[in-house]
Amino acid sequence: MPEQFIWGLEVLLNGLMAGVLYALVALGFVLIYKASGIFNFAQGVMALFAALTLVGIMDGQVPFAHLINSIFGTEIHHFGWHVPAFLAILLTMVVMVALAWAVNKFVFKHLVNQEPIILFMATIGLAYFLEGFGDIMWGSDIKKLDVGLPQGINGVIDEATYQILGYGFFIDNLDLFATAIAAALVFTLIVFAQYTKQGRAMRAVADDHQAALSVGISLNFIWVMVWSLAGFVALVAGIMWGTKSGVQFSLSLIALKALPVLMLGGFTSIPGAIVGGLLIGMGEKLFEFAIGSAIGGATENWFAYVLALLFLVFRPQGLFGEKIIERV
């Protein structure tokens, strides 16, 4: 069945592309988890919030418009200007850094040396707060996000595969672009963590808070930095997902898909987040294609979790997770 095989190949490629987006969200988790031991449940909502803010700034929406209108009886919704995409992305980044600062200042600074479960609960609270806050700030309607990323079928690949295989592959330009961005992002992050002073300090904080304090590393600074980085990754993920499927609240649910990705790749590994994302994206598309129809379809909803469950049983630290160093 060469035809089946070719379709399968196309599904595989598309799965890989979808996996890149999972990987982007997972990356944000890994960053924060590595540096502060906090499992940030709010990462997905941060992606949503970033995307909402970006759309809001681009369209010149008045923040808190509904709130202002219902209090003062006014009818303002827009400033009436449009901000170019590049500038809007910069401004959104400023907002994400401010968010990182505020989260650290008002929440995690007061929870230093607390149990991980307490920090985790705090991030759940943060997730719900941020979801509601984004709603009040920018409104809850589904928005279209277009920052000028290329979209639609990639003609070159379509043409080339048609020439070779006699069947043109449908690969979305946006997915290709997302892949390139993700690769660049990961490369930059790894270089930053391995070879710069602040990156080294970040890894030191991840290993031992107290020791890091004792050599004069400021935990507050490192945490704000890490949350800002995570905010940046969330922004990139938000732009990609938002462009693909519109900015809406279901966006925050992709955070849940990042969980199995992390279990596969390991919570502490940047490459793990990427490989895990690709495997899950690829796996769920292939599974749906090959077996899905035989068992009633909609396997994409649960495939990732079952795979993660298997990993938890047989390799709990994930594919690339740090081995726990234990000297005897």
Place this chain on the structure above:
Amino acid sequence: MLDAGRTEETLLEVNNIEVIYNHVILVLKGVSLSVPKGGITALLGGNGAGKTTTLKAISNLLKSERGEVTKGSIRYRGERVQDLLPSDLVKMGVIQVMEGRHCFEHLTVEENLLTGAYTRGASKGEIDADLNMVYEYFPRLKERRKSQAGYTSGGEQQMVAIGRALMSRPETILLDEPSMGLAPQLVEQIFNIVKTLNEEEGYTFLLAEQNTNVALRFAHYGYILESGRVVMDGPAADLRENPDVKEFYLGMSDEGRKSFRDVRSYRRRKRWLS
């Protein structure tokens, strides 16, 4: 007298401090001590006497453990330092080597050392020179520079911890329990390096140690803590000859061995008197 390296100038002055953890647990009940420039000052006492807490109060690592200095003052070079951040103190030249080494396990030995220079705006050349200086004192670390610190031995980790502190170019090193979990031979080696650093490079040490015997051999001056109070202090040579110290901390006595029960009751009575 072992007073050779000491000068009259006092670097660190701890005046009658009281430390409370979690707003309720009173750990230090009025500890006073002074650390002269260029000396090795030892802080002695058993488990829970308050040695570590005293060091952490000075380096300001207490706050991250919900501890607080509620009374008294801590001055470094005459300047009040108890409201500063740990990083400010490191910049002033006071750095703590924590009990139990606390290396960054997943960083290599060399990366561990480099984190010590975090607060310095030094050029790469200067930092490389300092790295070489540390490797000269600890040749073992040079051999293992590329290994992950988590996989090195206890003695090597203690060297990493001390070397890391040296990389900050400190004036005073607060050294907490360097002998912990090390073989006697290694303990001797570590203390010899401390002595060399003190004599040749002029580093000032404040040393918390349970191993009274070793500490009193290398230190110039000693303070003995019990239940959060200084119960005795004096030049190390005098303390070594003091009959009470001999009996309680060095395990020697003129009257031969005593039953544990006698020692306990004697100790209790004596403690209230001192």
